Amino acid sequence: MKYCKGVVITGENTMAVSDRCPVPEEPCPTGALIRPLIWSPCTSDAHLCATGCASLPYLVGKAMGHEMCGEITKVGAEVQDFHVGDRVIVCAVMPHWRSLEAQDGWGKQRQDNLYAGVDDPQRGGSFVEEYYIRDADMNLAHIPEGVTLEQAVMVPDMMCTAFEGVRQLDPAFGASVAVLGIGPVGLMAVRAAVLRGAGKVFAIGSRKGCFEVAQAYGATHLVDYHHENYLQQILAANGGPVDGVVLCGGGEAELSKGLSLLKKGGTLVNLSAYFSGQPIPIAPEVWGFGYGDKTIKGVGCAGGRLWMSRMAQLIAWGRVAPEKLITHRFHGLDQIPAAMDLFLQHDRSLIKPVIYND
DSSP: OEEEEEEEEEETTEEEEEEEEEEOSSOOTTOEEEEEEEEOOOHHHHHHHHTTTSSOGGGTTSBOOOOEEEEEEEEOTTOOSOOTTOEEEEOSSOBOSSSHHHHTTOGGGSBOSGGGTOOOTTOOOSOBSSEEESOHHHHEEEOOTTOOHHHHTTIIIIIHHHHHHHHHHOOOTTOOEEEEOOSHHHHHHHHHHHHTTOSSEEEEEOOHHHHHHHHHTTOSEEEETTSTTHHHHHHHHHTSOEEEEEEOSSOTTHHHHHHHHEEEEEEEEEOOOOOSOOOOOOOGGGGGGGTSOOEEEEOOOOOSHHHHHHHHHHHHTTSOOGGGGEEEEEESGGGHHHHHHHHHTTOTTOSEEEEEOO
């Protein structure tokens, strides 16, 4: 075992660069060691930092981060499809493919990453100088020719989460879809809904920069949730409730608001993470008093090489331009706390930051 530098959570709203992040000298037979080339913080990193990891105390002192692309420096003897020097997208959720959950079609529900609860001295997040992955062939993806690092680093979570949500929403051609919360995941959900064949796509947010990207991604209606009657505006513009809702932001009350927009027999996909520990209220009338045949799905990020490779192909062939999400750029591992602080300070100009490892 050796140690490298990394950015760790030290308490509520605090983080620091530590030189005590463990990494093995050699990868396991199926594993690989990766030198990060670019990182991107996420709102879930910020939520955990803001709470001081009150909900997951074992993460205090461990490296943060789960969005990264890098270059392979070592591979295990059993790795078949990746080699030293390959530039790769690193999976954000790390499904454990040798599990009963994976055999049942739910590999992402048994994970091998930081936030899934792995309490292993050799595991941590990707905000480190050298990253260790235990299943390279299944949880890495090659960066296609012509795809930039800035584009590729939006794949592991922003694209993989949003496109999985829309895949499970499964809108019919021409269906109406409301995306409630157009931060980076919500914006990717807008694009996914358009590519999936939705007709009217309502992008619900409040920031000018996000509205501009949503429009570029194909949203047909831009709705400011600060307007007192914004829910009624959507119902009027759609001629009634929408076919599907993707919930990508806000607090616990937003679930009830999303259901109020949804038709009977429709589906709401929740992509938001809730860290407050408070109950989530659902008003009986928006649920049809239990008889509305409304489906609520709590959907997590899809992972694995195949899904990431498909997302990368969407970029390579010009279907998605995820770099439009990037608003801030930094250089050097020691600048990760500054990038994270944009989230903690609720900077309204922020969509996504990236940090180059140079």
